[in-house]
Amino acid sequence: MNKRQLIRSICATSIALSSFNVFAGEITAQKMADAIFAVIEADRATYTQKVVQRLQNEEEVITAEERWKEESALPLPAQMLRMGAERVSESNAGFSYALLSLWPINKQNKPKTALETKGLKMAAEKLQNFYGEETLGGKTYFTAVYPDIAVSEACVTCHNDHIDTPKTDFKIGDVMGGVVIRIPLN
Ligand code: HEC
Numbered sequence: 001m002n003k004r005q006l007i008r009s010i011c012a013t014s015i016a017l018s019s020f021n022v023f024a025g026e027i028t029a030q031k032m033a034d035a036i037f038a039v040i041e042a043d044r045a046t047y048t049q050k051v052v053q054r055l056q057n058e059e060e061v062i063t064a065e066e067r068w069k070e071e072s073a074l075p076l077p078a079q080m081l082r083m084g085a086e087r088v089s090e091s092n093a094g095f096s097y098a099l100l101s102l103w104p105i106n107k108q109n110k111p112k113t114a115l116e117t118k119g120l121k122m123a124a125e126k127l128q129n130f131y132g133e134e135t136l137g138g139k140t141y142f143t144a145v146y147p148d149i150a151v152s153e154a155c156v157t158c159h160n161d162h163i164d165t166p167k168t169d170f171k172i173g174d175v176m177g178g179v180v181i182r183i184p185l186n
Pocket residue numbers: 064066076078079082099100101103104105106107109148149150151152154155156158159176177178
């Protein structure tokens with residue numbers, strides 16, 4: 001590495017670190033939630049585009065199906081996210097996440113706390129992230145909700161046509177649900 005590359009790399013590292021307030025010795029719960037969300041979102045988009053869309057829609061090698069095990073198919077992106085979330089919860093990583101909706105196909109994905117319901121409603125109405133605190137079982141949590149948007153016709157048609165959906169009029173651009181991330185504060 002020459003001097004110029006070294007300086008550039010030091011600058012990039014310090015920008016990355018300062019955005020997390022590492023120098024001040026603190027990472028806020030919101031920064032942590034935003035960072036976790038960035039990873040979840042990147043994995044979800046990459047799996048959808050580079051695995052499902054490529055193999056199912058472009059190369060037509062294999063389809064993604066809800067009953068993926070029985071049908072030797074790929075799991076749906078929402079199912080991949082849920083399996084990842086289950087593994088994280090088993091590993092006691094200190095936070096939890098889920099893809100929830102006010103209109104879930106899978107009843108396991110409906111909001112369970114008042115703040116989740118409020119956050120999903122706000123995310124859907126304002127198309128913005130929602131942040132709040134809630135106390136559950138005597139513990140205080142920072143809870144963030146990130147809107148999940150119908151970005152393609154596939155989202156809309158599959159959900160509207162699904163036998164278990166409580167909502168059949170989703171349109172492209174609608175908020176279909178949200179990624180909820182919960183971090184304990186004490
Ligand atoms: C081929 C069908 C299909 C497609 C395409 C699809 N979904 Fe889903 N989605 C499902 C199924 C089935 C579930 C329930 C999965 C589970 O948790 O078991 C689900 C779950 C979800 C959930 C959690 C709430 C719920 O309904 O259970 C959200 C939010 C969601 N999908 C949004 C989207 C978005 C946004 C897209 C497009 C980027 C999309 N889905 C594409 C079938 C689909």
